[in-house]
Amino acid sequence: MLATIIHDGALRLEQRPDPSPGPGQVVVANEFAGINAADLLQRRGFYPSPPGWPSDIPGMELSGRVVNVGPGVDSSLLGRRVCAIVGSGAQATHSLVPAPHLIEVPDNVTLEEAGGFAETFITAFDALVLQGHLSHGQRLLISGASGGVGSAAVQIARLLDAHVTAVTRTPDHHAQLVDLGADEVITLEDVTTIEPVDVVLELVGAAHLSLAQSRLANFARVVVIGVAGGGSRVEVDLLNIMRTRSTLTGSTLRSRSHDEKSEVIARVRDALEGPWGRREITVPLAKTFALADVADAYDFFAQPGKFGKVLLSMPNVTP
Structure with a gap:
């Protein structure tokens, strides 16, 4: 071969x-x-x-x-x-x-x-459904939504009738993400302005998670499966994790x-x-x-x- x-x-x-x-x-x-x-x-x-x-x-x-x-x-x-x-x-x-x-x-x-x-949809399904327990009508925040796993996650969340906020640094990708099922598409700078979310799918790393942790709803689940370009070290607001009774999970396949x-x-x-x-x-x-x-x-x-x-x-x- x-x-x-x-x-x-x-x-x-x-x-x-x-x-x-x-x-x-x-x-x-x-x-x-x-x-x-x-x-x-x-x-x-x-x-x-x-x-x-x-x-x-x-x-x-x-x-x-x-x-x-x-x-x-x-x-x-x-x-x-x-x-x-x-x-x-x-x-x-x-x-x-x-x-x-x-x-x-x-x-x-x-x-x-x-x-x-295979890699993208298996990874996204595992993170959203099996690790993050995303369910009908819940709110999801996806960083790095333009990538393979991110775009798969948008579509899986749409099947679950979840509200999807997709984060991308490329303005040209906004329309494509909406076509896949995103309810709103934002840039990194807008993360702190969104409604609290039930699940965060973290694909970027510290640069995004440092902002997203302020938007956790009660009993939120943060699932970290990538640190592409965003760094792997982040300061976590433990009081907010306690106050919202949230969980932070890391996973690889x-x-x-x-x-x-x-x-x-x-x-x-x-x-x-x-x-x-x-x-x-x-x-x-x-x-x-x-x-x-x-x-x-x-x-x-x-x-x-x-x-x-x-x-x-x-x-x-x-x-």
Whole structure:
């Protein structure tokens, strides 16, 4: 197989042996793979892959077709169009995936769109529903709403009929966020003027949370799943946390056990496969690069101002 390899911080393509599935695993012939902030950190040596996953092949989400199954896996999966999250190794022509972590792609959804679905929507669903317990009619504040997870969270919250306040630093993204379901779109400077919220989904970090903590309703839940560009150290007003009886939760998906991920993904399948197939939720795409241009794709991802997912297409797929 052809794979993206991290070598002393640089990215290059190399041939590696095709993976062979073990018990409970499948091999997916990838057509697309998403790029996420964690990939950039892994490239710099700051976010290593979990044990048991390739240490030098980045990529945490993919889409393609199942081409091989291991012992104990239903052979009817062969040929199915799927997407999935992995600990690493997605930015290659083939990947090993635990069978319980597969999500079948609806017939009317392209594999290109599916290449950006798994990491963003699983992460957003886990944070909002399983960690934040967002429910019908509650108020949600999302920082970094223009990114992949943020735009997924806007749509999931709309399905729950929550009131969504989306924060973005790019004025050109306001209309796009409203189209996805945001009730109001504001800039960082306006955070302290909004009505108190029941849930804060924190994707930016200290720069946003330092302001958002003043807008907590009683029994609010703050879920921190990203610190992209906003810093990781913040002064917390503990008296306000006590007064509002709020909770502050930090969460990552990548480091969780196989069984924990399987449980979350099963919940996502039950809740989101139907809306995805009915096109009630979609994956906004910023740009797709050929795998040969992976370094350019990483550079593009690192630039501010984009809206939606950045993908890699495998050599047999035309971007």
